[in-house]
Structure formats: C-alpha cells, structure tokens
Amino acid sequence: MTALRKVLVVDDDPVVGKSFHRVLSQDKGYVVITAHNAAEALERMRDQAYDLIVTDIKMPGMDGVELAEQVRAKQPWTPVVIVTGFGSAAAQERARVAGVSAFVHKPLSPEMIEATAEQAMQAPAAPLVPAAVQAPAEVAPVVAKVSDERQVRSGAMAMAAPFISLAFVVLLPLMGLGLLAWSAARGVAKRLTLRNLGIACTPLLGLAFVVALPVAGTLTLLWMSMRYPLDDIALN
CATH class of the missing domain: 3.40.50.2300 (Response regulator)
Structure with a gap:
C-alpha cells in the first residue's frame, strides 16, 4: 500500500x-x-x-x-x-x-x-x-569597462617602454659627451689656479654620464618589460 x-x-x-x-x-x-x-x-x-x-x-x-x-x-x-x-x-x-x-x-x-x-x-x-x-544588471558592464581600460593602459605602457628606454640610451650619452667637450674647452680657455681641480674633475663627470646613463636606461627597459609583460597583455 x-x-x-x-x-x-x-x-x-x-x-x-x-x-x-x-x-x-x-x-x-x-x-x-x-x-x-x-x-x-x-x-x-x-x-x-x-x-x-x-x-x-x-x-x-x-x-x-x-x-x-x-x-x-x-x-x-x-x-x-x-x-x-x-x-x-x-x-x-x-x-x-x-x-x-x-x-x-x-x-x-x-x-x-x-x-x-x-x-x-x-x-x-x-x-x-x-x-x-541579486546585483543590478548594470554592474557587470561597468566592471568589464574598467577592466578594458586597465588593459589599454597596460598595453600603452608596455609599447612605450622600449622607446623611453631608447631615449635614455641614445640621448643621455650625447648629453654627456657635450658636457665633456664644454668642460674641456672651458678648462683650456680659463686656466685659473683655483679652478684647476674643478676643471680636472669635470671630464670625469662627463664620462660618468656617458657610461652610467646608458646602463640606467637599459635597467629601466628591463624593469618596465618585467612590470608590463607583453605576453600577459596578449593573454588578457
């Protein structure tokens, strides 16, 4: 039953x-x-x-x-x-x-x-x-829009990073060489006893610009490449 x-x-x-x-x-x-x-x-x-x-x-x-x-x-x-x-x-x-x-x-x-x-x-x-x-239906599009904007900014930074670093590598050594030439000319023109030490040190400072700043530019390039990897952006 x-x-x-x-x-x-x-x-x-x-x-x-x-x-x-x-x-x-x-x-x-x-x-x-x-x-x-x-x-x-x-x-x-x-x-x-x-x-x-x-x-x-x-x-x-x-x-x-x-x-x-x-x-x-x-x-x-x-x-x-x-x-x-x-x-x-x-x-x-x-x-x-x-x-x-x-x-x-x-x-x-x-x-x-x-x-x-x-x-x-x-x-x-x-x-x-x-x-x-039960969230409002309009929340999802807003979240998606914010995510898209972040991806665009990340992509722009990743694309700009090599050019910024290239500017460091190319322009700053030229500035260092210019400073070196200016210092040498100034030292020849004005052989003042009190300034001999400063004039002698100035070429060394210019050489430091020539050597150190390209290294800084290269390190900046490496850092920005690690901070904004292109592979991650492509996957997103």
Missing part, C-alpha cells in the same frame, strides 16, 4: 483548509493537516515531516514568505506553495527569493489545487537565491 503524502495547509481562513481537504482526499493519496498561523505550522513541523507546505501569504504575525524562509532553512527539501488573493510583483519576487515552488492566486479551483500539489511535489526544490546574487 502506498503511503499517503502529507500536506500542511497554513491559513487563518478555515475555508481554505477545508477546500484542500476536500480536493486532496485520501483516495487520491493525500492527507491534509491544517494550521491557522505560521507559529502553529512550525510547531507541527517539529512533530512530523510533511511532503508539501501550502501557506497563505498574509497572516497575523509571521507572513507566508517568512514561513517559507523558515521551512527552507529547516527542511530545504520540502516544497512550499504560497497562496494569495492579491499577488503583487513585489510579493512574487519575495516568494522567488525565498525559494518557493509555486505562487498561486485565489480563488482556487479543485483542478488548480490538485495540479499545484502534484507539480510542487514532483519538481525539485527551488534554489534559495542569495541576496548577494
């Missing part, structure tokens, strides 16, 4: 419970238990398990959506159907987020009651939608 499927109907209107009891009779494989509010329903759920919870959305105290959230937290495998006489878009969205299996409107016909019960128990439990998932 097939076990009867237990349906808990939660509504402060006893007519609704009687309607479900009349339609979902034992000869159809159901047994209907009623509760007048959410607190009573949770108390009954502590005593036994149910195959389906049907609840009104508007009740004294805890409403139907809050009850659905409690059911999903305690028994996530149990389907929940919400019944309402004034279904608004906001109420339906709350029900969807709470993970209810169906959202039906009064008045309920016998065919609607039976079809809703069958579909709710056959379908897998609706997933509970985390609040963090």
